[in-house]
Amino acid sequence: MTASESHPTRLERSTTAAGAEVAVLTFAHGPLNLFDRAMFDAVIADIAALTAAPPRAVLLRAEGKVNSAGVDVHLFDGLDPEQAADLWRDLFAQICHPLEALPCPVVYAAHGLTLTAAFEISLACDIILASTKAKFGLVETVVGLTPSMGGPQRLAERAGSGRARELVMTGDVYDASTLVSWGVVNAVHDDVDAAARALVNRLADGPTRAHHATKQIVEAWRSGGIAHADAVTPVVSGALFDTDDLRGAVRSFLDVGPGKAVYAGQ
Known part of the structure; x- marks a missing residue:
């Protein structure tokens, strides 16, 4: 499927030299890859498709200068507490939990800035690879919010609760080498896209x-x-x-x- 204004992602399937099926989900929603309603709906539909017909390995990646500059804040404007709670319940049920439940390895490749929702989605993947230029942040404090798609708890699992509180409460942006040292990112590569595709193919060819x-x-x-x-x-x-x-x-x-x-x- 090709990306378009109404469906700002691409879900492509191919096979390795050994004949194993690999799926690549690409965020392609303009220069900032913002998570607006269309982007969330597209990712939800793509993950549903992967759940219905799982490949042997999945790669999540993005086009453009950044992986994602975060969530379009218009999505939050005017929400009351119950509507907000319903939003987070839906995103857990339709993105994070089914992504984690896929019966195959899932790899995230971060080549550039990876903020808020995109960072939280990466934390629901099995392995996170990053380029030397990648930076990560949960910066929801700028709008008086805490990350609500599972970021704090999944950071705590990978890096410890103290690091999770630091990253979330400061709202700072961290480079890939720092997050490797914390155990959040698995490895850093000069050409992360090539490295991620090679890893996904290797995993798909395995058991x-x-x-x-x-x-x-x-x-x-x-x-x-x-x-x-x-x-x-x-x-x-x-x-x-x-x-x-x-x-x-x-x-x-x-x-x-x-x-x-x-x-x-x-």
């Missing part, structure tokens, strides 16, 4: 069912700690032994050694 199991175990830890993760691991991991991917990989390892297996399971 997607095992990657999904990893996500389920980590999610269990996030929601209930180590004991809960330990409780779900035997069932989640045990189910992999009923997949052609695991059987084929074990046989390949025994016959020709590691690293030669071909994965096709979804």
